[in-house]
Amino acid sequence: MINTEKLRWGILGAARINQQLMPAIVAAKNSQLVAIASRRPNAAAETLALYAADEKNVRIFASPEELLDDDSIQAVYIPLASKEHAEWTLRAIARGKHVLCEKPMALTVADIEAIERAAADQQVQVMEGFMYRFHPQHLRVKEIIDAGLIGDVRTVRTSFSYLMQPARQYRINDSIENGSGAMWDIGCYAIHAARLPFYGQEPVAVTTMAKHINTGADISCNGILDFADGRYAQFDFGFEHARRAEYEIIGTKGGLKCHNVWAKAAETPVISWWTEAGEQQQETLALANHFQLEVEHFADCVLNNKQPALSLSDAKNNCKIIIATLESIKSARQIQIS
Numbered sequence: 621m622i623n624t625e626k627l628r629w630g631i632l633g634a635a636r637i638n639q640q641l642m643p644a645i646v647a648a649k650n651s652q653l654v655a656i657a658s659r660r661p662n663a664a665a666e667t668l669a670l671y672a673a674d675e676k677n678v679r680i681f682a683s684p685e686e687l688l689d690d691d692s693i694q695a696v697y698i699p700l701a702s703k704e705h706a707e708w709t710l711r712a713i714a715r716g717k718h719v720l721c722e723k724p725m726a727l728t729v730a731d732i733e734a735i736e737r738a739a740a741d742q743q744v745q746v747m748e749g750f751m752y753r754f755h756p757q758h759l760r761v762k763e764i765i766d767a768g769l770i771g772d773v774r775t776v777r778t779s780f781s782y783l784m785q786p787a788r789q790y791r792i793n794d795s796i797e798n799g800s801g802a803m804w805d806i807g808c809y810a811i812h813a814a815r816l817p818f819y820g821q822e823p824v825a826v827t828t829m830a831k832h833i834n835t836g837a838d839i840s841c842n843g844i845l846d847f848a849d850g851r852y853a854q855f856d857f858g859f860e861h862a863r864r865a866e867y868e869i870i871g872t873k874g875g876l877k878c879h880n881v882w883a884k885a886a887e888t889p890v891i892s893w894w895t896e897a898g899e900q901q902q903e904t905l906a907l908a909n910h911f912q913l914e915v916e917h918f919a920d921c922v923l924n925n926k927q928p929a930l931s932l933s934d935a936k937n938n939c940k941i942i943i944a945t946l947e948s949i950k951s952a953r954q955i956q957i958s
């Protein structure tokens with residue numbers, strides 16, 4: 621029997637990304653926004669007024685700890701700065717909360733392993749918030765590949781970038797080791813999306829180069845993942861380029877391109893594909909809100925005891941590749957990924 625209960629959500633910080641997630645939780649059919657916390661006076665109330673003004677019964681907490689102490693809250697969304705993700709995910713799990721944590725879930729594989737153990741002990745669900753994966757356009761990509769239209773996947777290219785604006789300089793004011801810079805912000809998408817067309821097969825090695833600024837943050841990066849047997853994924857990302865969020869997949873018989881991986885609810889998703897046989901298609905897909913679909917998926921997993929589509933193994937694999945990528949940048953060598 622389907623559970624018709626609504627999952628009661630608390631948000632652990634007054635972050636900018638709430639502009640997307642807060643309306644998504646409010647709109648999700650199986651969710652209810654019940655609380656938000658911020659360590660800055662008035663910031664939580666201001667965020668609520670901006671993005672969920674019609675929600676009258678949302679409680680405001682002066683600290684994330686107080687929110688976690690409230691037993692009526694079942695799940696938390698963690699939109700804190702990347703370097704705080706692992707710590708607050710662990711604190712939330714310890715209070716018995718289910719956790720949807722923004723990407724990247726952690727800056728080390730060891731932290732994700734600790735999260736995995738804690739979640740198993742507390743019997744709670746935890747998922748890394750790669751919202752893009754909930755957009756139906758990637759299912760259409762899988763259909764095209766599974767139908768054999770482009771043949772066997774041989775090469776993948778992913779590109780994620782935007783031009784850093786002065787108001788967002790705080791994203792690069794610390795070192796890459798502390799979660800600052802392009803790698804943890806958008807590189808994690810470039811690597812995650814590069815793994816998508818290989819359906820569970822992970823890369824065996826990576827070679828990468830990057831430009832850093834004086835804070836130790838990376839702002840431009842190019843790399844190649846080796847998926848063995850001549851199959852490669854090239855990725856590039858950075859803050860010195862025009863906005864792109866796209867991937868291209870080349871197979872033995874043709875290719876396809878997903879033009880807007882970050883397609884928001886009002887942005888028309890477009891996929892184009894071609895075959896050596898001379899077929900060329902540009903498909904316009906239905907609008908979809910991947911933030912809302914992500915929230916509904918996670919709530920469904922919690923309420924009906926299902927495994928989240930994005931597993932902790934997936935989070936560990938992505939983090940492992942990011943760490944190898946950082947090692948490759950530092951050493952200017954190819955790094956094997958075990």
Ligand SMILES: NC(=O)c1ccc[n+]([C@@H]2O[C@H](COP(=O)([O-])OP(=O)(O)OC[C@H]3O[C@@H](n4cnc5c(N)ncnc54)[C@H](OP(=O)(O)O)[C@@H]3O)[C@@H](O)[C@H]2O)c1
Pocket residue numbers: 632633634635636637638657658659660663699700701702722723724749750751804805
């Ligand atoms: N899925 C997506 O599409 C997407 C998009 C953007 C970002 N993200 C991810 O979401 C996370 C948050 O990113 P964001 O850009 O939304 O972060 P942000 O606005 O910098 O907020 C992060 C945290 O920093 C604190 N904060 C915010 N503004 C502050 C200020 N002016 N002074 C001091 N502290 C401040 C807040 O905690 P308190 O309220 O407790 O002070 C907030 O929760 C990151 O991990 C990022 O990778 C995801």
